[in-house]
Amino acid sequence: MKLHATSDGRVLAIEADITADAGAYPNVGAVEPGKTRMMVCGPYGIAAANITAQAVVTNLPPVGAYRGPGRSEAAVMLERTLDVLADALCIDPVEIRKRNLLTADAFPYLAPTGLEYDSGNYHELLDLLVAQSGYHKLRQEQLQRRTTSGQLLGIGVSIVIDSTAWFSRTEGASIRINDDGNIIVLTGSASAGQQHGNLYRSIVQRLLPVASDQIHVVEGDTDQWSQSDGTMGSRTAQLAGTAVLRSVERLRDSLREAAAKQFEADIEDIVFYPGGSIGVRGVPSRSLTFAQLVTFSEEPIEANCIYEQAGASYPAAAHLSVIEIDGATGKVVPIRHVAVTDCGVVLDLDSARSQVIGATAQGISQALYEEFVFDEDGNPLTNSFADYAVPSAAEIPAIETHFIETPSPRNPLGAKGVGEIGMIAAPVAVQNAVIDAVRHLGVQHLDMPCTPQKIWAAINHIEN
Known part of the structure; x- marks a missing residue:
């Protein structure tokens, strides 16, 4: 690597030549030099860059991705x-x-x-x-x-x-209310020690007045939800989190619509009350728990979202x-x-x-x-x-x-x-x-x- 700089330390341009050992059977590790090439200017206002990158085949084992591949280099x-x-x-x-x-x-x-x-x-x-x-x-x-x-x-x-x-920017989530009033959140991106469930519960609680123990998160169960590219690339909070947020917003709208129909009231007069109930504004006594509303509703109360982020x-x-x-x-x-x-x-x-x-x-x-x-x-x-x-x-x-x-x-x-x-x-x-x-x-x-x-x-x- 070469830096072109002024005598007072202002970096004007950067040159770099990157060669990566991809091993005898190149796979994902062979593309990481390209990521290194893209990231090499870092957080600095460098005006020009001339970067070459290549992966070479050797007699060593293949190289895979490991936390922060291409970027740490x-x-x-x-x-x-x-x-x-x-x-x-x-x-x-x-x-x-x-x-x-x-x-x-x-x-x-x-x-x-x-x-x-x-x-x-x-x-x-x-x-x-x-x-x-x-x-x-x-x-x-x-x-x-x-x-x-x-x-x-x-x-x-x-x-x-x-x-x-940066690589996969699409992720989905689904949410429903069971007849016992519990909320089920389904995501395909599974935790690998991060405890994503805590994040998802907090997002649900932004919009619905329910306790944490009423929110059950199911991750990585492809029988129930298969719209996911998996946990990778530091992407879950922003993508799956947003999918959960949008799903909860839609679920909240469905709850208000169902309650308006049940109470024969204008949807604008339907509000949520603490403790997981919904009713007419200004009349707390005229309300239903989520479990009761689900029981009375002719259709399941559920929502989902496939969220695609525009860029990294x-x-x-x-x-x-x-x-x-x-x-x-x-x-x-x-x-x-x-x-x-x-x-x-x-x-x-x-x-x-x-x-x-x-x-x-x-x-x-x-x-x-x-x-x-x-x-x-x-x-x-x-x-x-x-x-x-x-x-x-x-x-x-x-x-x-x-x-x-x-x-x-x-x-x-x-x-x-x-x-x-x-x-x-x-x-x-x-x-x-x-x-x-x-x-x-x-x-x-x-x-x-x-x-x-x-x-x-x-x-x-x-x-x-």
């Missing part, structure tokens, strides 16, 4: 090269990013790679990261440590974007990693990680936090531990967890999470994806932190994973 390329540029120009890593970030009034923004970003406030993201992390105090502590013996302190930052609901949404994140390195052994200990995320309107805070934490932990693991090694004949050398390093909870610091909201205009919920953005921002933040800790010793770059062996050899200027 783009983030690593750009954010590492920005740090190299900042070092060459003697500009602080945060400052050089501030000078190049798109402003909030630039959206919708058409990137030179052809993507149209929907919304964002990248300066607010970075400012909040600096404030919450105590960035300037960390830099002071780093300088103090360099004058004394002991652990080396490294501070790494990254600010990245993701493209969510673009969440963003700013991460800061703080690590310590033992100069004698090269061992790295992550001691702090701060993540500020913009996933549009946060629909379920607990779930959003969990997604950021999980993805960030995976990103830290990628940066420091995980590596699949082969010999020259393509035989795997990391055949078990004795050879393939994966951290336990003891090796991952507490992930400090914060959010800002710039609603997406692409869907009525204002939501963007959140499932993968942590995996895109964390690896390069950690990698930047490792190199930041040893840059004053003459180390300019280390490829991931930043293992103790690599770091020790770099510090001691030992090749191979």
